[in-house]
Amino acid sequence: MKLKQVGGRVQRDVQRYIIVVIAGATDLDVIIAIRALMEFRYLSQATAITSMTCNKIRASLQEFHDHKDALIENGFRCGEKMKHVLKHWHIPKLELMQSVVPSVERVSSILQWSADTTEHAHIEVIKDPASTTNNHNYDSQICQCLDCYEKCQLFDTALALHGSTTESIPVLPVGQDANGNDLDTYDGDECRNVLDDIWTLKRKVTNFFDVAAQLLAALPGSVPRLPHTFIAGSTAIHLNYDPSLKCIPIDTVVEQFSLPDLHGALGDYLNREGNIAQNFHTFGGQRRSPPDVHLPFKELDVWYKVHLQ
Structure with a gap:
């Protein structure tokens, strides 16, 4: 079976059940190699990568190399045209994986260079607003729709900030507390509570x-x-x-x-x-x-x- 025009949603669905589907149908080394490769990709796309994460990325890639020969032995490494088994690993993308950890150590998370955000922006600022128009004067109607979205978001943020505190905060001179003492540091718990209230999920988890x-x-x-x-x-x-x-x-x-x-x-x-x-x-x-x-x-x-x- 061949898949054509596979979108991102289908790819994510396949990633969820591919290991379960092939489990028991092929050699254990093949399953380990595929799982290690998937783990490498997930870890490499993290928004924040620490030294511990880098070690896990290296270990996942090494685990794939330790078991990748099973893919050739089972005939899964075939050419696109002749369908003959290829007994080499001359794959540019596979060679590129060796540079992921060194790149992260130099320029931080590689997710910042992804084009997913800019590509998805076309949906958020063009396609979705355009679906609310009457198919005339797209530019002006899209701008009005985006302006309405922004005002609603600002209003929700203002409500969240207003409802996050139960006591009124008196206006004090900069650098002083209620007793007139100088403040060298401040307690960020209240600020964190406000941000948590804004960004945490509002939908209740169903039991x-x-x-x-x-x-x-x-x-x-x-x-x-x-x-x-x-x-x-x-x-x-x-x-x-x-x-x-x-x-x-x-x-x-x-x-x-x-x-x-x-x-x-x-x-x-x-x-x-x-x-x-x-x-x-x-x-x-x-x-x-x-x-x-x-x-x-x-x-x-x-x-x-x-x-x-």
């Missing part, structure tokens, strides 16, 4: 354990939709209300996701929990249900993303 407990305690028929939050041992699992794939035939799921024992697993689960079960248990061991077991349903919903807590 999926409480949500699942409320659903279990709810009376039958009182929940308008099927529960999508469950507890499995010490882990809370939450699914979006809308699945990624709706009403997919079981045979299609078996073929698409390479799950030859899915029918038997579903049969075992129904025999143990029943048709309206909301519990989780460990899957494993020998299948008791035959591959052609009769199921009371023929279609499944599939979720690509799961929230774990």
Whole structure:
């Protein structure tokens, strides 16, 4: 399978599950090499890099070099045209990685040289404001929209600063405290509290354990939709209300996701929990249900993303 026109969001999604997908399907050295390379990239893009971070970057790159031969041995290092296995590592970008730590030690974090900020600015100051216009006089309407955004941000900042203190602060001469004593230093706790109040997330973190407990305690028929939050041992699992794939035939799921024992697993689960079960248990061991077991349903919903807590 080839991916074309892959955007940044798709790349970030692939980075999240690539190790889990290939685990068990290839040699351990291949997985270690890919994980080390990903860790090197993440650490190198940090906004603040310390000497300890530099040591971790070096260690990640060295770990990749220690296990990279497994990629050639398993035939993953192939030419683009002839598809022959390449038995060398003459890759300019790989050679460039040797210069990351020396560059950081000389000019600080390399993220400051990234073009992501300027490229994303086109979305923030052109595309998004343009979507609010009537497709006429773009320049003037975009400027008005940006001016409105700025005023709203300044107003929010003023409210945050005003609400961060509960006591009025008297105006004192510069360099003196309330007793008239000279101040050589000042306590920055109040300033830090103000900044924390401005920049910290305002959205409350959802406790999926409480949500699942409320659903279990709810009376039958009182929940308008099927529960999508469950507890499995010490882990809370939450699914979006809308699945990624709706009403997919079981045979299609078996073929698409390479799950030859899915029918038997579903049969075992129904025999143990029943048709309206909301519990989780460990899957494993020998299948008791035959591959052609009769199921009371023929279609499944599939979720690509799961929230774990």
